[in-house]
Each structure stands twice: as structure tokens, then as C-alpha cells.
Amino acid sequence: MIVRADLDKLPASLRAELSAAGIDIGALYDAIESALDEDLPEPAPGEMPAEDVTSVATIPLDARARGDFAVRDAGVVAGLGVAALVFHYVMGDDVDVTDRVPDGTRVQPGDVVMRVSGPTRGLLTAERTALNFASHLSAIATATATWVDAVAGTGARILDTRKTLPTYRHLQKYAVRCGGGLNHRSTLAEMALVKDNHVIAAGGVVPAFQAVRAAYPGLPVEVEVTTLDELRDLLGAGCDRILLDNMSTEQMREAVALTAGRAKLEASGGLTVDRARQVAETGVDLLSVGALTHSVSVFDIGFDLENQPA
Known part of the structure; x- marks a missing residue:
């Protein structure tokens, strides 16, 4: 189940960082919400909430884990702050994002660019959406750097x-x-x-x-x-x-x-x-x-x- 943290409950420092980078935080919040709705749509009145059935079936409710964002390609990363916001949206305050390298950093295969710790179910529920944002934006940054x-x-x-x-x-x-x-x-x-x-x-x-x-x-x-x-x-x-x-x-x-x-x-x-x-x-x-x-x-x-x- 997704916490769906309100925009004003997401980390103020992260919101300020993304806003300063020229990202429309309101539009980003809406994009994250829409992306997660593709996996777990909000239920209609009277319906049971949708859940990540694979994670619920295989992972104990109290299980916790750490996940590393590790790059497989050489290039330039972007969107890691966006990915971090996805994890906070899904798990609220019950998640720690550490060791995040700045967007725009040039990386090599094997580099760990961000670590996320929290409830295992929540991490795996948010994983694909967070990766989709970071992978796509890093692809654009990498392509741009090639031209530059x-x-x-x-x-x-x-x-x-x-x-x-x-x-x-x-x-x-x-x-x-x-x-x-x-x-x-x-x-x-x-x-x-x-x-x-x-x-x-x-x-x-x-x-x-x-x-x-x-x-x-x-x-x-x-x-x-x-x-x-x-x-x-x-x-x-x-x-x-x-x-x-x-x-x-x-x-x-x-x-x-x-x-x-x-x-x-x-x-x-x-x-x-x-x-x-x-x-x-x-x-x-x-x-x-x-x-x-x-x-x-x-x-x-x-x-x-x-x-x-x-």
C-alpha cells in the first residue's frame, strides 16, 4: 500500500533543491502520482485498495532492506532527486535516502549513485517508478553530454x-x-x-x-x-x-x-x-x-x- 504523502509533507530540502533546479514541483508531484497510479490505482469508493501482490505474498510486513541505485552504463546521471521523491511519496518519513550523487555527475558502470533504506515492500513498490524517471532523465543528460x-x-x-x-x-x-x-x-x-x-x-x-x-x-x-x-x-x-x-x-x-x-x-x-x-x-x-x-x-x-x- 502506498502512503501517498502530501506534497507539503515531502522533505522540504528536497523540494527546495528541485525547485531551485527549475523543476515545477507541483507538476512533478502530479507526474509521480500518475506514474504510481499505473501500478496501483486509487480505489473507487467501497473498493479494497490495490496492493503489490507479489511483494505482499513474498515479503513479511516488518521486513526492511537497503537498495542501491547502481549504474550499468557510462554517462551522466539526472533525475536522482526525482527518484528520491518517489520513495518519499510511497513511504513518507519511513525511508532514508543517502549517498545521492549530484545530478549532472559523470559516472561509470558499477558506480552506486544513491542508497535507499526502508520497508522492503515499499522499496519494491516504488522501485520501478523511481528507476523509470532516473533512467529516462539520465539518458537525456547522457545524450546531451555526448553532443556537448x-x-x-x-x-x-x-x-x-x-x-x-x-x-x-x-x-x-x-x-x-x-x-x-x-x-x-x-x-x-x-x-x-x-x-x-x-x-x-x-x-x-x-x-x-x-x-x-x-x-x-x-x-x-x-x-x-x-x-x-x-x-x-x-x-x-x-x-x-x-x-x-x-x-x-x-x-x-x-x-x-x-x-x-x-x-x-x-x-x-x-x-x-x-x-x-x-x-x-x-x-x-x-x-x-x-x-x-x-x-x-x-x-x-x-x-x-x-x-x-x-
């Missing part, structure tokens, strides 16, 4: 996109930061990004840019271009952030020369990590990579249990 390493020393930065899992954007973008990447806009309201369909609707890159400027003076505006002629037109109109969509390396190099520092240039489309350094060395400022969040493989973390005296 690929462009190291060039001056270019790695940027994410809005190609995120619905309702998990705040967590996935947090993991990108753990891997050394930057976040693009998180909402449609905080920045204007004029893409090809907006350009078609507005009648060109310059009319689209000017329409945004007129409607939202002072709001950051970025405009996507596919040709060097469009780039020239935008520079003449005063656009200071331009996305180079699916351009060749040579076109990007020419775009940098034409821009001569008048605007920040973001490369996007058709990028691979093997090509990343070549693109960065053209002089572009940013490489935006949707794959950081939409195409990562799981980062393998295990939960190794050790019984303790009751």
Missing part, C-alpha cells in the same frame, strides 16, 4: 527543442541542463519562433518578422530561413536571431560570414553527432537537436536490494 563533448572548444552550444513527451517537458529540459545543454523556449508565449508555415502564411520572412515585432515589441524573435537570400533580407530588417534550416556545411559557413556578428545563428535539421563538430566549426552559435529528448535510448540503472535486520 563533440563541440567542445568551438564556442557553439547545444540547444534542445519542444520535441518532448507531453506533460514531461519541465523534466526533460532539466535533464538537458544536467548534460550541459541549453534550453530553447519552453512555451509558445515566451519567445516567437517563425517557421516555414508562419512564413507562408505571412507572405515572406521579413513580413513575418515585422508582424511579430509590431504585435509584441520587445519579445525575443527568431526566424527560420532556408536560403542565404532570406538571411540577407532578415539581416537588413534587423532580425538578431536566425535559424538556418537544413543548410549544408558550406552554406552555414557562408551564412556566418554574411552575418558578421549581427545576429545569433542556430543550426537545425539533419544534424548528427558525428557531424556536430564540423557544423560548430562553421562559426554558428547554436545547434538545436530534437533527438536529445525524442530519440534517446534508456540509460541502464539497477536497483540492488540487500535485506536488513527487522
Whole structure:
């Protein structure tokens, strides 16, 4: 059975840490609750509570254990604080989380990155949900770090996109930061990004840019271009952030020369990590990579249990 600790009953220091890292604690709490409901849904009125039948059948009620989060891959960990919050949600105060390494730490196979002690049933009930969060977010952080390493020393930065899992954007973008990447806009309201369909609707890159400027003076505006002629037109109109969509390396190099520092240039489309350094060395400022969040493989973390005296 899950305690389902109220948000304000979860450790204040952990909540403060996650909030300071830019994670929406209310949204995280809801995500944890929804994730655990997939395993043990809250009963309808008059129904018996759902329980982890395997753990109830095999583990005495008073049994206690310690579990180690041990990584099986090399990479960058993220989401360990989120995983810790899962255990507190399930067991309330009757759980201790120790030896947690900071998110963003580079690790090697076999490293223990967090230890959790408490009732054995509760640990195993929370285990998979905690691992799902940590494994997924560590995969994003690791992928991001791979791209960051690929462009190291060039001056270019790695940027994410809005190609995120619905309702998990705040967590996935947090993991990108753990891997050394930057976040693009998180909402449609905080920045204007004029893409090809907006350009078609507005009648060109310059009319689209000017329409945004007129409607939202002072709001950051970025405009996507596919040709060097469009780039020239935008520079003449005063656009200071331009996305180079699916351009060749040579076109990007020419775009940098034409821009001569008048605007920040973001490369996007058709990028691979093997090509990343070549693109960065053209002089572009940013490489935006949707794959950081939409195409990562799981980062393998295990939960190794050790019984303790009751």
C-alpha cells in the first residue's frame, strides 16, 4: 500500500533543491502520482485498495532492506532527486535516502549513485517508478553530454527543442541542463519562433518578422530561413536571431560570414553527432537537436536490494 504523502509533507530540502533546479514541483508531484497510479490505482469508493501482490505474498510486513541505485552504463546521471521523491511519496518519513550523487555527475558502470533504506515492500513498490524517471532523465543528460563533448572548444552550444513527451517537458529540459545543454523556449508565449508555415502564411520572412515585432515589441524573435537570400533580407530588417534550416556545411559557413556578428545563428535539421563538430566549426552559435529528448535510448540503472535486520 502506498502512503501517498502530501506534497507539503515531502522533505522540504528536497523540494527546495528541485525547485531551485527549475523543476515545477507541483507538476512533478502530479507526474509521480500518475506514474504510481499505473501500478496501483486509487480505489473507487467501497473498493479494497490495490496492493503489490507479489511483494505482499513474498515479503513479511516488518521486513526492511537497503537498495542501491547502481549504474550499468557510462554517462551522466539526472533525475536522482526525482527518484528520491518517489520513495518519499510511497513511504513518507519511513525511508532514508543517502549517498545521492549530484545530478549532472559523470559516472561509470558499477558506480552506486544513491542508497535507499526502508520497508522492503515499499522499496519494491516504488522501485520501478523511481528507476523509470532516473533512467529516462539520465539518458537525456547522457545524450546531451555526448553532443556537448563533440563541440567542445568551438564556442557553439547545444540547444534542445519542444520535441518532448507531453506533460514531461519541465523534466526533460532539466535533464538537458544536467548534460550541459541549453534550453530553447519552453512555451509558445515566451519567445516567437517563425517557421516555414508562419512564413507562408505571412507572405515572406521579413513580413513575418515585422508582424511579430509590431504585435509584441520587445519579445525575443527568431526566424527560420532556408536560403542565404532570406538571411540577407532578415539581416537588413534587423532580425538578431536566425535559424538556418537544413543548410549544408558550406552554406552555414557562408551564412556566418554574411552575418558578421549581427545576429545569433542556430543550426537545425539533419544534424548528427558525428557531424556536430564540423557544423560548430562553421562559426554558428547554436545547434538545436530534437533527438536529445525524442530519440534517446534508456540509460541502464539497477536497483540492488540487500535485506536488513527487522
